Amino acid sequence: MFGEPNGIYSEALTFRGFAMRRSLLLATALVAGLAAVPARADEVSDAIAEAQRAYQAGQVQSAQTALQEALQLIAQKAAAGLAAALPDALPGWTADEATSNAAGAGMFGGATASRSFHNAQGQTVEIQVMSDNPLIAQLGPILANPMLAGAMGRLVRIGEQRAIQGNDGNVQMLVDNRILVQVQGDAPAEAKLAYARAINVARLSAR
Structure with missing residues (x-):
C-alpha cells in the first residue's frame, strides 16, 4: 500500500539531485569565466568545492547553502564591475x-x-x-x-x-x-x- 508514495518520493529525490548537479555545473562554468580575477575566483572556487564535498556526503542542505554563497560572490563581482565603469x-x-x-x-x-x-x-x-x-x-x-x-x-x-x-x-x-x-x-x-x-x-x- 505504500509502494506508490515511496515511488513518488524517490522520483522527487532524483529530481532534486539532478537540479543540484545542474546548479553545480553552472557555478563551475561561471568560475571558469572568472579566471582573470584570481582573488575573487578563489573565493568562488572554495565555495563550490565546499558544495561538492557536502553534496557527495549526502548533505544536500549544506551543499545548497554553499552553492548559493558561490553564486552570491559571483553576483557581487558583477556589481563591482558595473561600479568600475562609472x-x-x-x-x-x-x-x-x-x-x-x-x-x-x-x-x-x-x-x-x-x-x-x-x-x-x-x-x-x-x-x-x-x-x-x-x-x-x-x-x-x-x-x-x-x-x-x-x-x-x-x-x-x-x-x-x-x-x-x-x-x-x-x-x-x-x-x-x-x-x-x-x-x-x-x-x-x-x-x-x-x-x-x-x-x-x-x-x-x-x-
Missing part, C-alpha cells in the same frame, strides 16, 4: 563614492551600481547602472527600437550606443540588451549628457 567627476564637479549591490533573490534581482555628482551650484547628477533586472525586460524592446525610443525623447549617441534623452534631460541607454544605464538629477540636460558620455561603455560591454 566615471570620475568632471571638471567643476565632485563625486561621491560609487556604490554597488548584488540582490540575488530580491524583488528586482540582478546587480546595480550608482554614483552621484555635485557642483558648486548645488546641482546633482546621479548615474545608476543595473544588469539582469526585470525592468530591463520591460524597457529593452522600447530602447532597442528607434521608432519607439524616439517617442520617449530625443535620440542621442553615446559612442556607438543609442540612447534617449527625455524632455527632463534624463538619459537612458541599454548596453548589450542586458545592462540599463540611467543618468538623472536636477542638473542641466547638457551636464547629464556629458556624464552619460563619460561612462566607460566598453567596460560594461566586456562584462
